Amino acid sequence: MRAFTYSRAGTLDEAVRILTGTPGARPVAGGTNLLDLMKADAMRPAHLVDISRLPLDQIEETPDGGLRLGALARNADTAYDDRVQTRYPMLSKAILAGASAQLRNMATNGGNLLQRTRCYYFYDSGTACNKREPGSGCGAITGVNRIHAILGASEHCIATHPSDMCVALAALDATVQVLGPKGGRAIPFAAFHRLPGDTPHLDTTLAADEIITAIDLPPQGFARHSTYLKVRDRASYAFALVSVAAALEIEDGTVRAARLALGGVAHKPWRDEQAEAMLVGKPALAGSFAPAARAILRDAKGFEHNAFKIELAERAILRALAEAAGVEHP
Known part of the structure; x- marks a missing residue:
């Protein structure tokens, strides 16, 4: 160090x-x-x-009926909060799928948003990595890339974002509250993380002199019909090969609203509103979900060791949507 x-x-x-x-x-x-x-x-x-002593560790109601998660609230406290478990069960499940109990007791909500990729080449200072050393190249593209991106990658970086919590927050349409020298601003969650493009060393749209203060959850938590599914190499303390946050609003057996976010497949939690719209108005049955699953993966591209993730992602999406809808998955 x-x-x-x-x-x-x-x-x-x-x-x-x-x-x-x-x-x-x-x-x-x-x-x-x-x-x-x-x-x-x-x-x-x-x-x-060190900002650990600042008063940003509360979980509070918002005037519109949502919930504000303090940036310094611990992941464990957030996951086990009664309001989160009752109103946003998908988020609680996602947090508990991540890391170990010891890490969840220490990690903060704001830190979860800012964690960086687990790409082998990023962590190994003896290898080429544009994220660590811009302009040095990407060792993963022609190297061992089993855990890497199948969506949204670029010729400069094929790393994936590692967070479970962020996948659920993306599906919930959360908002990130930040403070900087020019005052506070609210960043829609979809605009918080970046795709690699030509600047893979920039993970987020947060400025270097800004601090995350809170994460706002909207009133709609999809409490009745949502789930978080994580597919990984082992059942504990492993990052997702593919994860799916699926949320549905169902009325009289018909999908009235849908959210679908993927983890482990891109540089940021991956959503596609066009694919989500394909679920709306359809019967909440397993047979209705395949077109949306194919649509969200239409631009997927595998590399030498991770092409299997495309089929894995499609199967995981179908399973997660069936689980969210409460119907049997064929």
């Missing part, structure tokens, strides 16, 4: 001032991903701003 300086912020405004005025500064709270990356020399912050 490289040398760095450290300070603890007493207020949110102080944290923003330090980030704004200190080159190479990054906030740290739970640190469950950042510190690992520093040890691997994949990230090299010159200064860490």
Whole structure:
């Protein structure tokens, strides 16, 4: 690990001032991903701003009937909150599918949004990685790419986003609240994470001097008909090969609204509103789901070791939609 300086912020405004005025500064709270990356020399912050003592750990009702998740609320506390489990069960299930109990007890909601890819080449400082060292190349494209992207990749990066929680938040149409030197702003979840394009080292649209303060959940939580399905190599403490957050609003046996988000397949949680629209107005039966599953994967492209993920994703989508609808999956 490289040398760095450290300070603890007493207020949110102080944290923003330090980030704004200190080159190479990054906030740290739970640190469950950042510190690992520093040890691997994949990230090299010159200064860490400890924000763990700031009053951002509450889960509160919002005026519109939704829920505000504090950025410093722990993943475990969020997953086990009665309101989350009752009104947003898909989110609770997604969080509990991620990491280990010990990590969920330490990791924060804001940190979950900012965790970085688990690409082997990103973590190995002796290999080429445009995300770690822009312009160095992407070792995964012609290397071992079994866990890598099948959607939204570019010639510069085929890494995937590792979060489970973020897949559910994408399906729920959450909003990320942030604060910077110019004040606060709200970022729709769909616009928070980026595809790699020509700048794979930029994971999000969060500015370097901004801090996540909260995540807002809308009133519609799809509590009756939703699920999170994670397909992985082993049942515990493994990142998704493919995951699916599926949510349906069903009235008189017909789908009135649908949300579908995929994890483990792209640089960000993957949604396709056109595919979701194909479910609306259809009977909530297993036989109605295949066109939407094919549509969301229409641009999927496999590489040498991960082409199997295309069929795996289609099967996972069909299973998740059937589970959300409460019908038998053939």
